[in-house]
Amino acid sequence: MLVLAVDTATPSVTAGVVELPEDGAPVLLAERVTVDAKAHGELLSPHVRDALAAAGKTLADVDALVCGVGPGPFTGLRAGIVTAAALGHALDRPVHPVCSLDGIAAQAVGEPLLVVTDARRREVYWAAYAADGARVAGPEVLAPAALAERVAELGVTRVAGGELGDFGLVRVGAWAPTPVGLVAAAASALRAGGVAGELTPLYLRRPDAVEPGARKRVTPA
Amino acid sequence: MTIILGIESSCDETGVGLSRLDAAGGITLLADEVASSVEQHARFGGVVPEVASRAHLESLVPAMRRAFDTAGLRLSDVDAIAVTSGPGLAGALLVGVSAAKAYALALDVPLYGANHLAGHVAADTLEHGPLPSPCLALLVSGGHTQLLRVDDLATSITELGSTIDDAAGEAYDKVARILDLPYPGGPPIDAAARRGSPSIHFPRGLTGPRDAAYDFSFSGLKTAVARWVENEERAGRPIPVDDVAASFQEAVADVLTAKAVRAAEAEGVDTMIISGGVAANSRIKELARERCAAAGITLRVPKPRLCTDNGAMIAALGAHLVKAGVAPSALDLSSNPGLPVDVISV
């Protein structure tokens, strides 16, 4: 099965073309990745086009899409989700949502793992995974120091993702989801076929908006 | 025959429009789907960019499906795509532009990053046909207040003036808050104004002899209204909401139409278009009609549905761009929140 994977939950603008065999691990055919937190809207579609060309494929060859749905800083995250949704609509192919942290964890299966990515505002998005790769906690957003205090309780021994705090763990894996990681995280849903889940972004924060208080007077009381 | 898909997401309306450009150059509107997040902003008294952006993401593909259902078309019928690439809210624009690029890539059709303000002018051609060249456009909404000279909708638009502080619609929202009227302020102020009389004289901003002839300012007007209301409150008198609304609206309508007519005369144009959400205002339309008639200027105001933000206006502008043979945008097109009005397509 030919899968197109995209993710914009981190500063990485990621698009990849991946072959998912009936059994066994996904195989990367081609990918285009640029690290630029401000370029998601600009570069994602060109990356899709160029990755397909490098793989010797066209959009018509794509059987399904996989899209990282965060958690991620809001603006860039939406570029990936709406691109995947529009491609899925135009091609009439299913688009499978994947928690972007799962896409990082899927490339580092082994011992219990903590995945952290940058949530900005001095906080991190995080999730914890068991030795078999199953997510056992998160995704949530926390300050690195508060997360560090939970490391013992989570029972994790390694950390993947960005260098975003001192967790006293062995660093492994990628700092952003890779196309293969995203497809691996969605492999059972892809193989089952059928209707894909909702492409609901994992914002984990409410919009910054305050209801106005009493009107300010312009004349002295 | 060419089918153009238009996508708009610059503020709080997710718009998808479909237009048809026929061999003779005529443009017909086939679908105009709008999903608005205005109710989600009401309790904040103004558009919250993050709330608007989230709503665009949820609404875009469903609005696309509805538009194609309405028009009885399939995606494969699309020959070109136009999308608002600016000006507007950064996060909101990004949703529409990203989607448009993906559709253009998947359907293998040309993509035009188009100017939202030119789209407001193009909307009128859906209802009243081709524009004479040159003509004048007054755009008034919650986001813009602009006086434009339009020589060619696809290639040549010049800004004569704009607001130096609040947009006209923003002033309506702020005055509505002073008068305890709901958001958005345009419709309730218009309704109250029709019951009242413009008996209070509020200042007309930037109308002095040495002020910029075609620029606008509404911040001082808003403050004057607040000061007047506070003085009445302090004196223990009830606020004549209808009269305050009528007097405020008269000041806005007076300045807008006076400057627009003066610009039309100075530029020697005989046709004026008024578009944007505030163009639906009854007094602005009435006063513009009177003053244009007196000056021998033909006034064109599209119906309210076409005045507010929508995908139809972008589908219309797209048709004008295709018709003029303008070069399409590259797939690495990016949105530009501050896109100047003279850049009609990028």
Ligand SMILES: [Zn+2]
């Ligand atoms: Zn507008």
